[in-house]
Each structure stands twice: as structure tokens, then as C-alpha cells.
Amino acid sequence: xxxxxxxEEFEEEYAKNFSENKGxxxxxxxxxxxxxxxxxxxxxxxxxxxxxxxxxxxxxxxxGLEVYENKEPFDASMLVHFRQRIGMDLVNQINKKMVKEAxxxxxxxxxxxxxxxxxxxxxxxxxxGENQNRGKLLIDATCAPADIKYPTDIGILNEAxxxxxxxxxxxxxxxxxxxxxxxxxxxxxxxxxxxxxKKRRPxxxxxxxxxxxxxxxxxxxxxxxxxxxxxxxxxxxxxNEEKILLIIKKAYEQQVEMYENNENxxxxxxxxxxxxxxRPIVRGKAGTPVEFGAxxxxxxxxGYVYLYRLSWDNYNESGDFKGQIEEFKRETGYYPQSVHxxxxxxxxxxxxxxxxxxxxxxxxxxxxxxxxxxxEKKKEALQDERDRNAIEGxxxxxxRRFSLNRVMTKLPDTSETAIAIxxxxxxxxxxxxxxxxxxxxxxxxxxxxxxxx
Numbered sequence: 175x176x177x178x179x180x181x182e183e184f185e186e187e188y189a190k191n192f193s194e195n196k197g198x199x200x201x202x203x204x205x206x207x208x209x210x211x212x213x214x215x216x217x218x219x220x221x222x223x224x225x226x227x228x229x230x231x232x233x234x235x236x237x238g239l240e241v242y243e244n245k246e247p248f249d250a251s252m253l254v255h256f257r258q259r260i261g262m263d264l265v266n267q268i269n270k271k272m273v274k275e276a277x278x279x280x281x282x283x284x285x286x287x288x289x290x291x292x293x294x295x296x297x298x299x300x301x302x303g304e305n306q307n308r309g310k311l312l313i314d315a316t317c318a319p320a321d322i323k324y325p326t327d328i329g330i331l332n333e334a335x336x337x338x339x340x341x342x343x344x345x346x347x348x349x350x351x352x353x354x355x356x357x358x359x360x361x362x363x364x365x366x367x368x369x370x371x372k373k374r375r376p377x378x379x380x381x382x383x384x385x386x387x388x389x390x391x392x393x394x395x396x397x398x399x400x401x402x403x404x405x406x407x408x409x410x411x412x413x414n415e416e417k418i419l420l421i422i423k424k425a426y427e428q429q430v431e432m433y434e435n436n437e438n439x440x441x442x443x444x445x446x447x448x449x450x451x452x453r454p455i456v457r458g459k460a461g462t463p464v465e466f467g468a469x470x471x472x473x474x475x476x477g478y479v480y481l482y483r484l485s486w487d488n489y490n491e492s493g494d495f496k497g498q499i500e501e502f503k504r505e506t507g508y509y510p511q512s513v514h515x516x517x518x519x520x521x522x523x524x525x526x527x528x529x530x531x532x533x534x535x536x537x538x539x540x541x542x543x544x545x546x547x548x549x550e551k552k553k554e555a556l557q558d559e560r561d562r563n564a565i566e567g568x569x570x571x572x573x574r575r576f577s578l579n580r581v582m583t584k585l586p587d588t589s590e591t592a593i594a595i596x597x598x599x600x601x602x603x604x605x606x607x608x609x610x611x612x613x614x615x616x617x618x619x620x621x622x623x624x625x626x627x
Contacts, residue, residue: 176236178276178605179207184268191259201248206256207268208237210591213253214576214599221250257588265594266481269601270505273478276605307532311510312474312565313482313498313519315491317455318593319467321582325445325454328381331388331429332367333447334422336360338395341419345402345409356398363391385433392426421450442487451486451586467581468593473498474565475506477608478601481594486586495524499533509533514562536562572596 181204188203212233213223224246227233231242239247323329339358346355370376370384399419402409411419425444432440444450445466455465471483471494482498495515503509512534520537528535536558573579576596583589 175602175606176208178272178602178609179211180268180271180275181207181238183271184264187264187267188259201252201256202238204238205247206260209248209253210256210260210595211599211602212236214592214595217577219582220253223253224248224250254583254585254588257583257591258585260591261587262481262484262590262594265591265598269480269594269598272598273601273605274505276609277476280608307509307511309475309502309506309508309510310512310514310561311499311502312514312562313471313495314474314516314562314565314569315469315471315494316569316578317457317465317467317469318578318581318589319465320446320449320452320589321580321584322446322449322452322466325466327429327432328367328370328384328388330425330444330447331385331392332363332371334425335363335367335388335391335395337418337422337447338392338399341411341415342395342398342402344415345399345411348409349402349405350408356402358395358398359391363388382433385429389426389430389433392422396423396426418447421447424450449584453486453488455488468589470593471498472565472568472597473502474568475502477564477604479565479568479597480601481597484590484593490518492519492521492524495519495521496527499527499531512536512558514558514565516562568600572600576600 185203188206189200192200209223209227212227213220216223216226218226227237228244228246234242234247237247339360342356342358366384366387370380373380376384403411421444425447428440428443432438443454445454446452452466452468455467455469457463457465459465468484468486469488469491470481470485471491473480473482482501483494495513499509499513509531510533513528514536517537520535520540522540525535525540527533536555538555569578576599578593578596581589581592583592
């Protein structure tokens with residue numbers, strides 16, 4: 175596995191994050207990326223990743239250590255910095271470079287084994303169709319849910335109220351308890367929240383009444399905070415308190431707007447105070463019509479999946495159609511022979527784009543369905559659906575086997591890196607299987623001997 179990843183080619187790119195004259199020596203790129211890959215493959219936490227590396231010599235070799243050391247190579251908190259420094263774009267570059275180099279190496283080995291005659295025959299075939307479309311491109315979109323509890327208006331308001339109460343306590347201590355402490359009615363507010371949240375099916379009138387009460391509590395608390403902050407030198411908030419206060423104010427404004435307009439939607443709605451970048455993604459899937467996390471578009475080519483776009487806001491994935499095809503051409507030098515996509519991608523504009531470039535788009539044509547469909551067309555449509563299952567399978571692998579089903583990182587940039595690492599590891603696993611298959615195909619005698627033994 176360590177030989178497949180091009181560590182040295184991206185060391186210089188990673189080094190741009192550091193200064194030559196300031197700070198302690200940085201951890202090498204192989205250690206940073208290798209530890210993130212280990213965490214994703216094993217499906218463990220940051221702390222357990224460091225413990226596993228400490229205990230296992232083969233993991234220490236993988237991250238570039240030359241001698242086994244019975245100590246932690248770095249603190250668990252360094253994994254957060256690794257994700258911030260590497261970034262999603264760099265991981266995507268590594269993913270493409272890794273697959274390209276590995277395939278070229280395997281192809282060279284195959285040609286060397288098969289001899290020069292097979293090589294000449296392949297070159298002749300490629301020369302005939304040099305300018306023609308080749309290959310299949312599979313595209314689709316999915317959501318990577320964040321690790322947040324299911325958001326409700328009353329739950330978000332209650333959490334915001336509790337955090338404002340903590341800020342008031344902190345500010346009152348910093349003023350050395352001068353004067354009377356502001357009243358927050360926290361016991362009464364807590365009872366009002368539990369009275370509503372414990373009901374199985376509260377009526378609309380009861381929900382509005384409960385939301386109104388929580389809004390009033392937060393309004394009072396925010397006024398107390400502003401009054402306590404009049405002396406900024408004494409009552410100074412920490413960086414985290416300043417950040418959470420801004421988020422609370424934004425969430426409070428959104429809840430007031432929805433309450434006054436008697437609506438349940440607002441632009442850039444905050445669904446988590448700890449992860450304010452997370453947005454509701456309406457997917458319309460059975461069981462989970464709405465997911466909360468990042469929406470992403472991916473491409474599947476020759477058994478490997480690549481992350482094309484990631485956004486925290488909901489968007490129409492059909493807008494990525496042309497860009498994904500053009501990226502396929504930049505990487506391969508030619509347009510795909512066919513594109514297999516969901517019905518949402520089959521717009522008139524995208525169909526015209528494919529027709530101009532001689533690309534066959536999967537799915538039925540626009541207009542009324544013909545009554546008599548030839549067996550060849552039925553077979554082709556069935557095969558298109560079977561082919562499209564491959565990218566769905568990759569999403570399933572990313573969510574069942576790896577961590578795409580629940581992204582545990584909290585910051586937007588670290589979450590983006592974690593999602594990109596998932597696709598990198600999926601391709602790495604596919605490359606390992608291909609290498610093993612190649613090895614077994616040229617070692618049949620050794621394998622037969624091994625199994626007979």
C-alpha cells in the first residue's frame with residue numbers, strides 16, 4: 175500500500191503550509207496523510223489511531239518511520255491540523271495521481287509479461303480510434319450526513335438559551351460579581367422546554383407557544399449580555415464565546431423571522447449551533463427525505479471513484495454534468511462513449527451537449543414512450559441500469575464500510591478533507607485488489623502449490 179501512494183511528489187505542496195524560520199519542525203507529509211488513511215481504513219477515533227500506530231510496527235512503517243518506537247509519534251490533536259493543512263483539493267490531486275501511476279505501472283508489467291506482439295496489436299487498435307469517444311462515465315450525487323442530532327426549532331432554541339446562560343455566568347465572574355446577578359429564569363425555562371419536548375405529538379398551537387417562550391428567554395439573556403459587556407476591558411469574552419454568541423444571534427434572528435411570518439423555512443437555516451455550516455439537504459429518499467450534511471457529486475471511471483464537487487448548501491446536481499464530462503476529457507484526452515446518470519441529469523440542455531459531442535446519454539429519450547421497443551433497445555436500457563449500479567455501490571461502500579455515513583469531524587474544512595480521504599481509501603483498496611489479481615494471474619503454479627500444501 176505504501177508503494178502505491180506518491181508521497182514524495184506532494185511533499186513540496188504540503189510544505190507550503192509552513193515557514194522555514196518560525197515554529198517547531200513540521201511532521202512530514204507521509205506521516206500526516208498516512209495517519210489519516212489509517213484512521214479511515216480502521217474506522218477508529220483520532221486517539222485510538224495514535225494508540226494503534228504506537229503499538230504496531232507496520233503502521234509506523236506506513237507513515238514513514240524507519241525504526242520502531244514504543245511511543246506516540248504525535249498527539250491525537252495533530253490529526254485535526256493534518257486535515258486542515260492537507261485540504262480537500264490536495265487529496266483529490268493525490269487520488270487522481272495515485273490511480274494514474276498505478277494503472278500505468280500495472281499496464282507496463284502486463285505488456286512486459288505478454289511480450290511485444292500483444293503490445294503492437296494494442297497500439298494498432300488505439301491508433302484507429304484515436305479521435306473517437308471511448309469509455310464509460312458514471313456520475314451521481316449523494317449526501318454525507320454530519321454528526322448532529324435531529325434538529326428541531328424548540329431544541330435549537332433551548333440549546334441557545336443554555337449557552338447564553340453560561341456566557342452570563344462567565345461575564346458575571348469576570349466583573350468580580352459587582353452588583354446583582356441578572357435573572358435568567360433558567361429553571362422555569364427548562365420546565366417550559368421539557369413540558370413541550372416530552373409530548374409525543376404537540377399541537378401546532380402548543381409548539382408556537384413553546385417557541386415564543388424560548389425566544390423571549392433568549393431575548394432577555396442577550397440584553398443582559400450586552401449590558402454586562404459595557405465595560406469591554408473587564409468583561410471580555412473568549413474567542414470561542416464570541417464565536418458561539420454570533421451563531422446564537424443569527425439563529426435567534428432566524429427563529430424570530432420564522433415565528434413572525436408563520437413559516438418553517440428561512441435562507442441559510444442554522445440546524446446546529448456547534449456546526450453552523452451544516453444545512454438541510456432535501457433528497458426525497460424513502461425513510462430519510464431530509465439529510466443534514468454536505469452534498470457531493472462524484473464520477474466513476476474504470477472502477478475508480480473521484481470527488482468532483484462538495485458543497486454545504488443544497489444545489490441541483492444536473493449543473494455539474496458538463497463539468498464532469500469536460501474533466502473526463504482533460505484526464506483521458508477524449509470524451510466518453512456513454513454517460514450513465516440519474517433522471518435528474520437528463521435535461522434538454524445536457525442532452526444537447528452530449529449530442530454535439532457524440533456522447534450517448536443513458537435513459538429513455540424525451541417525449542412519449544414508443545409502443546414498440548425493439549429487443550436490442552430493451553437490452554441496452556437494462557444494461558445501462560446495471561452499469562449505473564456501480565457508482566451506487568461505491569456510495570454504499572463509502573457509507574457502510576467507511577465513514578461517509580456519519581462525518582465525525584466538526585469544522586467545515588476538516589470535514590471536507592475527511593470526505594475526500596474516504597474516496598482516496600476506496601480507490602486505494604481497489605488498486606490493492608487489482609495488484610493482487612495481477613500477481614495471482616502470473617503466479618498460478620505458486621498458488622496451486624500453496625493451496626495444495
